[in-house]
Amino acid sequence: MSRHEINHVLITPVAFTDPPLLNAVGVHEPLALRAIVEVHTVSGLTGLGETYGDAGHLELLKKAAEAVRGASPFDVGRLWSVISGAIGGASRGSQSGLTGLATSGKTIGSVVAPFDSAFYDLQGQILGEPVWxxxxxxxxxxxxxxxxxxxxxxxxxxxxxxxxxxxxxxxxxxxxxxxxxxxxxxxxxxxxxxxxxxxxxxxxxxxxxxxxxxxxxxxxxxxxxxxxxxxxxxxxxxxxxxxxxxxxxxxxxxxxxxxxxxxxxxxxxxxxxxxxxxxxxxxxxxxxxxxxxxxxxxxxxxxxxxxxxxxxxxxxxxxxxxxxxxxxxxxxxxxxxxxxxxxxxxxxxxxxxxxxxxxxxxxxxxxxxxxxVPDKPGLGLELDRDALGRLHDKYLASNIRTRNDTGYMKSIEPEYEYVAPRW
Structure with missing residues (x-):
């Protein structure tokens, strides 16, 4: 077993305050959702990634986490094939608040991304070089x-x-x-x-x-x-x-x-x-x-x-x-x-x-x-576990599990309907 082999991945959904920002599909809810991905190695290093925190996305992240166990942080070029194999042709669909085409490729990319970030963060720490x-x-x-x-x-x-x-x-x-x-x-x-x-x-x-x-x-x-x-x-x-x-x-x-x-x-x-x-x-x-x-x-x-x-x-x-x-x-x-x-x-x-x-x-x-541009090794970040715990508690205390700008707008203005194009 390599000392830099990945032996554990922790995924933590969090929520943080978001203002009422208006857009083409409605309005931002009071809390925004994200997921923090920690990729741990046998040697004790931790690489960090951040991604969407919607419920469906969290399920795909869990499947990806299992798929990357045993990998090296330098296997980053294989992440797409490994993770796409683990989650199949899944698509998160068109969510109210996430505009643009909803495709299986975009879904795979959004699951791969936090692991790519964490792998490069780990590479930088191992080499003593910043990610850039x-x-x-x-x-x-x-x-x-x-x-x-x-x-x-x-x-x-x-x-x-x-x-x-x-x-x-x-x-x-x-x-x-x-x-x-x-x-x-x-x-x-x-x-x-x-x-x-x-x-x-x-x-x-x-x-x-x-x-x-x-x-x-x-x-x-x-x-x-x-x-x-x-x-x-x-x-x-x-x-x-x-x-x-x-x-x-x-x-x-x-x-x-x-x-x-x-x-x-x-x-x-x-x-x-x-x-x-x-x-x-x-x-x-x-x-x-x-x-x-x-x-x-x-x-x-x-x-x-x-x-x-x-x-x-x-x-x-x-x-x-x-x-x-x-x-x-x-x-x-x-x-x-x-x-x-x-x-x-x-x-x-x-x-x-x-x-x-x-x-x-x-x-x-x-x-x-x-x-x-920072010069510290990796992303140059250190996870604040107390702060992570507070934002995770905020997530648990809320009833928001999927971003839904349209649904939130309709709860305030019942006559609102998302139409594209509107004008």
């Missing part, structure tokens, strides 16, 4: 992030107002952006759309341009608009946008909008596995792909995707979901190791209560909108 070094070296000392703006209520029903307050119109969005820039120093702005009528959201983008004339701007309606609406709004905004993210559903629809507006189209919804790339290239549907280590399968598949994007002249950004510090560290290491990272990364980090985490994030501070 194990991935081939860093291309930058700082990784830039973008402000992620949301329409939002002041509070969840019956709750206390959070520090961000209400944002339901262009003025509210501008105030939110001003606060985010003061606190984090971001150098670009992204608005989550698909909430109000498209012209209202276009007004918000125009208000942001007036308030921040030099900052790159993005809008992401999450496929809530038809092709015709996407074209009309795209022509209205013109060169205001750095890129136009998933205004409409599907590769063919995106291709039509790209052809008729000339605006770079970005996606994390219609291209979510490598099999989608040939058609997207053939139809010139996307000019930017948002990598997400959490469903592309981790660091190694994400780097492979970035290399493919470079070959075909496609830009690279990075997608975000509500996340904790392990994911943030992973984004920084991957961002450092990705040569052709063309755009600032998304992050939900400002929306999280920073007192709620399972690791110390002292080395992951935002300075002028960027995080300095």
């Amino acid at each position: 070094s194990v991935l081939g070296g860093k291309h930058r000392d700082r990784v830039d992030f973008s402000a992620y703006l949301f329409y939002k209520w002041a509070t969840h029903p019956g709750g206390d107002e959070d520090r961000w307050g209400q944002a339901l119109d262009p003025d509210g969005i501008v105030r939110q952006a001003q606060k985010m820039l003061r606190e984090y120093g971001f150098k670009s702005l992204k608005l989550k759309g698909g909430v109000f009528a498209p012209d209202e959201e276009a007004e918000a983008i125009e208000a942001l341009r007036a308030a921040f004339p030099s900052l790159p701007l993005r809008v992401d309606p999450n496929g809530a608009w038809s092709v015709e609406t996407s074209v009309r709004v795209g022509k209205r905004l013109g060169q205001t946008l750095e890129y136009y993210e998933d205004p409409t559903m599907g590769i063919k629809g995106m291709s039509e909008v790209a052809r008729r507006t000339g605006i770079p189209m970005a996606t994390n919804m219609c291209v979510v596995e490598t099999g989608h790339i040939p058609e997207a290239i053939r139809l010139k549907a996307v000019q930017v792909i948002l990598i997400d280590q959490h469903y592309w399968g981790g660091f190694l598949p994400s780097l492979n995707l970035a290399a493919l994007c470079k070959t075909f002249g496609i830009g690279v950004s990075m997608h975000s979901n509500s996340h904790l510090g392990i994911s943030l560290a992973g984004m920084v290491h991957l961002g450092a190791a990705t040569e052709n990272l063309t755009y600032a990364l998304d992050t939900h980090w400002p929306w999280k209560d920073e007192s709620e985490d399972v690791v110390s994030t002292a080395d992951l501070q935002f300075i002028e909108g960027a995080i300095r």
Whole structure:
């Protein structure tokens, strides 16, 4: 038995506070779910991964955990085949709150990803090198992030107002952006759309341009608009946008909008596995792909995707979901190791209560909108077991087991229905 052989995997579901952020499928629930994956070796080392915490996903993670026992952390290239064999052709389906195509490949990737993260974390600890070094070296000392703006209520029903307050119109969005820039120093702005009528959201983008004339701007309606609406709004905004993210559903629809507006189209919804790339290239549907280590399968598949994007002249950004510090560290290491990272990364980090985490994030501070790339071995993180226990207790005390933005919205506004496209 190798001293670095994996002999135990621990999976802990956790919950943490989430504001009432509005989106195309509803509104965020009061708690966000994540799963913390600990991969332990015979020698006593622990590698960390973070992933979705939905009930169905937890069951697949348990099957994967059994499959990787006895492996070496350096077997990372075999993870996809080993785990896909263990979970079969499972698909988590289309969950309310997780937008985009639901495919078996995306499901496999989202199960592989936290193990990929933990394996690379272990490799770095064994070698005494940071993850970015194990991935081939860093291309930058700082990784830039973008402000992620949301329409939002002041509070969840019956709750206390959070520090961000209400944002339901262009003025509210501008105030939110001003606060985010003061606190984090971001150098670009992204608005989550698909909430109000498209012209209202276009007004918000125009208000942001007036308030921040030099900052790159993005809008992401999450496929809530038809092709015709996407074209009309795209022509209205013109060169205001750095890129136009998933205004409409599907590769063919995106291709039509790209052809008729000339605006770079970005996606994390219609291209979510490598099999989608040939058609997207053939139809010139996307000019930017948002990598997400959490469903592309981790660091190694994400780097492979970035290399493919470079070959075909496609830009690279990075997608975000509500996340904790392990994911943030992973984004920084991957961002450092990705040569052709063309755009600032998304992050939900400002929306999280920073007192709620399972690791110390002292080395992951935002300075002028960027995080300095850490030099500690592995991910450079140490699990706080007391904090992990508190967030696990919060999970156990809640009745949330699957993210359901639509269901939560309907519990507040019974007449609400998710429709795509809505406009």
